[in-house]
Amino acid sequence: MKTPECFDILVRNGQVDEVVSRLMSGKEADVYVVQSKGELCCAKVYKDVRTRSFSQMAQYQEGRKGRNSRQARAMQKSTKYGRKETEEAWKNAEVDALRTLAEAGVRVPHVYDYAAGILLMELVADADGRPAPRLNDLRLTAATAREYHHEVIKNIVLMLCAGIIHGDLSEYNVLVGHDGLVIIDLPQAVNAAGNNNARSMLERDVENITAYFGRFAPELLSTDYGREIWKLYASGKLSPTSELTGLFVQSDIPADVKGVMREIDYARILYERTLVKKSQQA
Numbered sequence: 584m585k586t587p588e589c590f591d592i593l594v595r596n597g598q599v600d601e602v603v604s605r606l607m608s609g610k611e612a613d614v615y616v617v618q619s620k621g622e623l624c625c626a627k628v629y630k631d632v633r634t635r636s637f638s639q640m641a642q643y644q645e646g647r648k649g650r651n652s653r654q655a656r657a658m659q660k661s662t663k664y665g666r667k668e669t670e671e672a673w674k675n676a677e678v679d680a681l682r683t684l685a686e687a688g689v690r691v692p693h694v695y696d697y698a699a700g701i702l703l704m705e706l707v708a709d710a711d712g713r714p715a716p717r718l719n720d721l722r723l724t725a726a727t728a729r730e731y732h733h734e735v736i737k738n739i740v741l742m743l744c745a746g747i748i749h750g751d752l753s754e755y756n757v758l759v760g761h762d763g764l765v766i767i768d769l770p771q772a773v774n775a776a777g778n779n780n781a782r783s784m785l786e787r788d789v790e791n792i793t794a795y796f797g798r799f800a801p802e803l804l805s806t807d808y809g810r811e812i813w814k815l816y817a818s819g820k821l822s823p824t825s826e827l828t829g830l831f832v833q834s835d836i837p838a839d840v841k842g843v844m845r846e847i848d849y850a851r852i853l854y855e856r857t858l859v860k861k862s863q864q865a
Contacts, residue, residue: 589628590617592699599626599703606714611770616714619703624695627702629674629770678702680747680772687745688823689738690765710761718754718764718795728799734764735792736808736827739785742766743816744823748773748781752788754795775816782813807831 586594586602593599600618606625607614617626678697681704685691693705707715723731735757742749749756749772756768775781789809797804806829814831815821 677770680769715758725800732796
């Protein structure tokens with residue numbers, strides 16, 4: 584096919600030999616099959632922020648840190664420079680997440696390079712060497728649905744243990760490769776410890792996946808892995824080897840609001856005393 588202009592720099596630099604075909608077009612990027620240094624790989628070309636249709640981007644970016652204080656301030660104020668940096672941070676988030684998750688043992692595409700707004704990564708293939716289908720492209724048996732559900736839940740746990748939540752997980756961004764399921768599309772990946780929406784996003788990811796597999800194995804619909812996983816994570820008990828039951832029991836012990844307020848007042852008093860002491864020393 585004719586090489587799109589966006590690949591010009593990569594072609595000149597020898598990073599891309601040929602653009603073979605367009606694989607798919609998504610809400611935040613177009614994906615191509617390219618030949619790079621003699622091997623087929625996948626090239627993800629991010630769409631401009633003005634044409635990208637990913638909704639509610641702000642809630643996903645909460646907790647992301649800039650490279651320095653100037654960048655962080657500009658991103659918060661949404662200046663022209665800040666918008667540019669926010670856009671770049673959105674793209675870099677996927678590269679960082681893919682590398683972090685690969686190290687944590689999550690099956691994600693291997694990253695080869697990122698340049699000129701294009702992410703070069705592994706082309707996930709099926710048993711016949713063709714681009715792997717998405718879960719949504721398949722019709723599963725009940726046994727396979729249960730097996731795949733277990734595999735995805737395991738990867739969600741591994742991701743959370745690495746401090747990351749996918750944030751948009753569904754049957755549309757899980758590939759069925761020749762060596763198992765592969766999770767893709769992570770530019771909206773959420774910092775589990777730094778985003779106020781982390782819990783709801785994790786639970787939604789689990790609900791989306793469970794609803795899909797529940798079409799083929801209805802008994803999965805009665806599980807509650809999302810809240811179980813988050814409870815373990817919030818209490819510091821979640822690990823890659825945690826044994827999950829799919830059950831969640833809501834505590835009926837009332838919150839000790841007065842106790843919490845006492846702790847806040849105590850911390851405030853200590854802080855004020857520290858300020859007074861520093862003032863006296865000065």
